Amino acid sequence: MSTTYHRPRTGRPHAAPPPPRPQRSPAPAVLAALYAGGAAVLASWWTSTPTVTGAGGWLTGAGRIAGLLAGYACAVLVALMARVPVLERRVGSDRVARWHAAAGRWTVCLVAAHAVAVLAGYAAQDHRGVAGEAVDVVFHYPDMLIGTAGGVLLIAVGVVSARAVRRRVSYETWYHLHLLTYLAVFLAFFHQVSLGAQFAGDATARVVWCLLYGGAGALVAWYRVWTPVRLNRRHRLRVAAVVPEAPGVCSVVIHGERLAELGAEPGQFMRWRFLSGRLAGTSAPYSLSAPPRDDALRITVKAVGGHSAAVAGLRPGTRVWAEGPYGALTARRRARHKVVLIAGGVGVTPLRALFESLPARPGDLTLLYRAREAEDLALWPELTAIAEARGARVLPLLSGADATRGVLTPDGLRALLPDIAAHDAYLCGPPGLMADAHAALRSAGVPGRRIHHESFEL
Ligand SMILES: Cc1cc2nc3c(=O)[nH]c(=O)nc-3n(C[C@H](O)[C@H](O)[C@H](O)COP(=O)(O)OP(=O)(O)OC[C@H]3O[C@@H](n4cnc5c(N)ncnc54)[C@H](O)[C@@H]3O)c2cc1C
Structure with a gap:
């Protein structure tokens, strides 16, 4: 069983996907x-x-x-x-x-x-x-x-x-x-x-x-x-590896049995309880940061408090109690071929999984990734590898960089993607960034029903 995720499994990148049929929300x-x-x-x-x-x-x-x-x-x-x-x-x-x-x-x-x-x-x-x-x-x-x-x-x-x-x-x-x-x-x-x-x-x-x-x-x-x-009796989840990704951010690869039966989809999250020391007392939601495999799931965690900081110290073999999958930020929501994904910080996790797995033709997918510094761009090597393999675009939006300032405005979005109004948009990040991106997308002509977002604050 592999713990490596750096080589994306992209299937046939140039196969034309069928027209998206959005699933109506109940x-x-x-x-x-x-x-x-x-x-x-x-x-x-x-x-x-x-x-x-x-x-x-x-x-x-x-x-x-x-x-x-x-x-x-x-x-x-x-x-x-x-x-x-x-x-x-x-x-x-x-x-x-x-x-x-x-x-x-x-x-x-x-x-x-x-x-x-x-x-x-x-x-x-x-x-x-x-x-x-x-x-x-x-x-x-x-x-x-x-x-x-x-x-x-x-x-x-x-x-x-x-x-x-x-x-x-x-x-x-x-x-x-x-x-x-x-x-x-x-x-x-x-x-x-x-x-x-x-x-x-x-x-x-x-x-x-x-x-x-x-x-x-x-x-x-x-x-x-x-x-x-x-779920936990059937799948017997255990930590397989903990991999540093960026300052204060690490990925946890979790192995288990017959994980395809979970029916988890890229973009979803699960609630995780690591049965080790003080972590055992809390179950925390973390998104799948790569498409689920039959033998492994992966999450990527930013240290913001006691629980998330302790995740970096997990040892391989630690038993995991999980619930889910949950969340509606999936390919089922998509209505158009073209998709722009807008991530802020660790909000990139569900979008990373979608970036690899959304059926798309070359040129259909664009990922805009906001971070403070280049070193904060967690999962960056994977994202560039996926972009190259799929003919997709990934653009870092760094706080101090003049070149990308103003991208998340109606004019900035139109300049980058002249047909922005014909896109679906997936957003995940801090509330301020999501509100700004939502407003910019609406002003640039993307209807609200085609803007899909997930908040990390329940
Ligand atoms: C749907 C969803 C998906 C998420 N996916 C990711 C991810 O992929 N990567 C990542 O790094 N973070 C993710 N988060 C955020 C992550 O769950 C929190 O950062 C983490 O639980 C913080 O816990 P803490 O004890 O370290 O920090 P604290 O300082 O205790 O809390 C920091 C913030 O997280 C909230 N929080 C703490 N525990 C929970 C919990 N069990 N459930 C809900 N909110 C909580 C607190 O209300 C507070 O706003 C996600 C959150 C949600 C709701």
Whole structure:
């Protein structure tokens, strides 16, 4: 088994590829289904509420609506993070993570609104203070003590996830606190069924609600627990070699059995847990930096913090626990023959794999690679070898170099590629570079649906 990647396997470089047929993203259909679920929840409140009277009645009604929507959003939150392949690979992990974050913000607001409005409504109906009503409800209503604990936990996780707080805690701390969401959702479930007015006397509604939560739980058990166990038992991954690529950047070649069965595609990433010392405690996402082989996968890692810096010290033979493949930055998105790939720093990794493997005629592929200095251009020898073998172009964009300044502007792109508007674009790099490149491509005439990008920040 080889650990060498410097000689790209390019197949028949001059064979004319078939016209690309872009795979449509299921994102609009998934979003429509999620909103339809929310509308069905509202409809269930409408049909189960014959009349609403007085300020207390309106407050209680508003609280119930907020509670129902929060309950629905909790199931959606869990399902979105279950790493379901159609979401992770066709919608895209970064987009799903953004939906999850947005749903999380809504959930926290709805839970708070539910508690406040229901308590205020009950207090108004009973002609007593809100504090006394709260004590009564929490301590005497069925399942309300654990329901309250679940709600408080959910709000606490939401606060820790808020951008300002998240920046101050380590990823590991945030991640482990975030796992408490499962406990919070579990605790909050029971009071929904025992106290929800629309479930009282309506067995069908109760069954549907239980199926909703059972389904979300089953997705988590299947895709986050069983699927990784099966993958790692089947493929038996181990570190084969660690190769320095540039200052602070190294590649890790990972050997395993029957890796073609993973179905990994160039441009995708996996989550890696190296079973060695402190690295064993964290699983981190790294893209495949070369097209996957049946016996080996390769990642290329830049040292930015504790985990990534320790990767350079891995020893051959170290066992690896992996999950995936995930990500939608693949050839399936492509709609045109011509492709420009724009990489910033270590964002070159998924684009390196695509540069080698995207079916293309000579002249179809251009890779623009932004780095600070020439020595920071990780994987450069491979990229030039691929470019030569495929009749493709690779251009370094170095921060201090006058010659390439202004390439990532609409005029710069048009000067370099006069038919830029007829290209697909793949972007990966720091958020600032991606935003600038996206804006320049749009102004140069590339439609948004043909700009494909991946963020390294989930
Ligand atoms: C889809 C995807 C693909 C990536 N591919 C590559 C790659 O090919 N090469 C590469 O060098 N880097 C890649 N990254 C980035 C890499 O995962 C982080 O740089 C690495 O996890 C940093 O960990 P750290 O503990 O060393 O640094 P820290 O200082 O702890 O974190 C640095 C940054 O990375 C984020 N981060 C840390 N751990 C994780 C994690 N487990 N999951 C998500 N974000 C995390 C933190 O929120 C912080 O923003 C990728 C990230 C994503 C989301």
